Amino acid sequence: GENVEQHPSTLSVQEGDSAVIKCTYSDSASNYFPWYKQELGKRPQLIIDIRSNVGEKKDQRIAVTLNKTAKHFSLHITETQPEDSAVYFCAASIFTGNQFYFGTGTSLTVIP
Amino acid sequence: ETGVTQTPRHLVMGMTNKKSLKCEQHLGHNAMYWYKQSAKKPLELMFVYSLEERVENNSVPSRFSPECPNSSHLFLHLHTLQPEDSALYLCASSQERGGGNTGELFFGEGSRLTVL
Numbered sequence: 001g002e003n004v005e006q007h008p009s010t011l012s013v014q015e016g017d018s019a020v021i022k023c024t025y026s027d028s029a030s031n032y033f034p035w036y037k038q039e040l041g042k043r044p045q046l047i048i049d050i051r052s053n054v055g056e057k058k059d060q061r062i063a064v065t066l067n068k069t070a071k072h073f074s075l076h077i078t079e080t081q082p083e084d085s086a087v088y089f090c091a092a093s094i095f096t097g098n099q100f101y102f103g104t105g106t107s108l109t110v111i112p
Numbered sequence: 113e114t115g116v117t118q119t120p121r122h123l124v125m126g127m128t129n130k131k132s133l134k135c136e137q138h139l140g141h142n143a144m145y146w147y148k149q150s151a152k153k154p155l156e157l158m159f160v161y162s163l164e165e166r167v168e169n170n171s172v173p174s175r176f177s178p179e180c181p182n183s184s185h186l187f188l189h190l191h192t193l194q195p196e197d198s199a200l201y202l203c204a205s206s207q208e209r210g211g212g213n214t215g216e217l218f219f220g221e222g223s224r225l226t227v228l
Contacts, residue, residue, distance in 0.1 A: 004154065034216070043116075043202070043219040044155075089155065098143055098167055098206075100217065102155040 002027040004092050006103025013080050014111050021106045023090035024072040030092040033066060033073045039086045080110045118203050118220035125193065126228050133188040133223045135203030142208055144186040146178060149200040161186060193227045200224050
């Protein structure tokens, strides 16, 4: 089955700096890659996703890049703010399936 | 109420108890999921129900028993659990993917389970 690895497990950045979280996957059949944000004590929520037919997607300060050949994808947050502090999970999935394979999460702390 | 709601939010039980977790979704979705969230581990998919039929069962011990009486409700029945089963249990729902729909998972806030 699919194996998703996520790095780093913890990340601290100064407010205004950029943060990058990286994930790799093993199954070349995976073609849908969502990112979820989980604030402390709250539910995970989708923040951005990308399908394998594009290499990059951007939504304001958040962007995701995908390298299908290398089987890795990354989350980029620019101009970080304290409210970006949370745990971020990447996932890989086959678009027509119900199975999402999650990474172990990255705890991001933005220092004011 | 909207979204995905889970009860109870916190549960403490002994290893010989029988309890149930409940999940209700008000989004009109046709798939529901149970995930287990433990510290330092990926979210682990336990069960998936699509159109009230169980489609995934990822080698979950039989002490966890799911029930999906209709597309809006999902239960996780717990019996003779072990301390290592202590975790946050997250319910989620989604709409079948296709067309313009990505099948985004909508999570509940979780039920924090402690097994003594």
